[in-house]
Amino acid sequence: MTGSDASSSPALSFRLAYVPGVTPSKWVRIWHERLPEVPLDLVQAEAAEVPGLLRERKADAGFLRLPVDRTELSAIPLYTETTVVVIPKDHLVAAAEEVTVDDIADEIVLHPLDDTLDWEQPPGRPAFERPTTTADAVELVAAGIGLLVVPQSLARLYHRKDLTYRTITGTPQSQIALSWPEEATTDLVEDFIGIVRGRTVNSSRGRRPDEAKDTKATKDAQGGRAAKPKQSQKQSGKQSQKPQGAGARRKAGGAAPKSPRSGKPRRRS
Missing domain, CATH: 3.40.190.10 (Periplasmic binding protein-like II)
Incomplete structure (x- = not known):
């Protein structure tokens, strides 16, 4: 793709719908930390409107209240409200x-x-x-x-x-779910599912496979580089702890002093 084509193409973004009462701020914050290059657009809508937004592709995913028609939309139940x-x-x-x-x-x-x-x-x-x-x-x-x-x-x-x-x-309870069009399970949708389910950044699920491989390769490369100085430090530590011999001491400070003679004294005649 040429520079002019790239500048004319629409920016990639992720549209997230949510019903009143749901607070998506925690998941949005994690999204910005992991995918800062992809804007996340929030779309607040009434409870009855969110399924339609998903079917019409006006939102990539959405937080809604169950039940939802599972023939077109996938859904992951998250929690039950009091x-x-x-x-x-x-x-x-x-x-x-x-x-x-x-x-x-x-x-x-x-x-x-x-x-x-x-x-x-x-x-x-x-x-x-x-x-x-x-x-x-x-x-x-x-x-x-x-x-x-x-x-x-x-x-x-x-x-x-x-x-x-x-x-x-003694009353019914509302259940919140994450939903998206079943035929539009994109890489970004998988990324957001991973965030909502609490997967770590290094998990291969909920992340695009090429990104997961790149992350692993980067970690391996960094680990290999870090191992060398660690080994040299260990060796240098052993060398510094090696005791110096007598020859080394003589070389540093001159001839060693003669030790006094020992044994029985000679009798004079």
């Missing part, structure tokens, strides 16, 4: 550390259209109408109209000073 109920700070439920669905059976429980929990039957009494978004539902809770059951990450994301939340049991 489910909480969002309540006003002065609500009776706030006195407990953990509640159950029975504790809010008589309460109006808001069920937004973008709800991320797979309910068979939401708890409590339904509101007159469903809020459009989770953010709208939080505002209604602050107005004293009802309660809201959501993943803890969303309760933190839409936190208000006049609201709090408590862990609730």
Whole structure:
């Protein structure tokens, strides 16, 4: 490729989508450390939009909430979120550390259209109408109209000073996964999978094979060069510890002094 062709070609980058409540900063930081030459573009989208972004190749990979259609998209489950109920700070439920669905059976429980929990039957009494978004539902809770059951990450994301939340049991739980188009499992996707799974930089999985070989060759070359001075230092150490003989001492300081004669004295006649 000529210089003009290289300058006219688009820059290689990696597009990562993520749903509200997911914080990808840790993985993004590791990406910048390992692949500083490849920009990573973050694409925040609503939960229902991320699968479409992946199918349309508007994102290379994405963090989303399961379930997802596995016929087109691959997915690696990462972790399960704690489910909480969002309540006003002065609500009776706030006195407990953990509640159950029975504790809010008589309460109006808001069920937004973008709800991320797979309910068979939401708890409590339904509101007159469903809020459009989770953010709208939080505002209604602050107005004293009802309660809201959501993943803890969303309760933190839409936190208000006049609201709090408590862990609730007996409800579905949201599961976060890393997903990407199955037919577009590129080298960069493999690199990001390796980062998310915690593989080291020298692991052959999650890195491009040619980079892994280059890294190993570089390490071997560096190790070979480092071995020589180590050996010479060892030999020089042995030489410095070798005791000097009498001849060496005489050469350095002149003739050695004569030692006094020993034995029995001769008797004089």
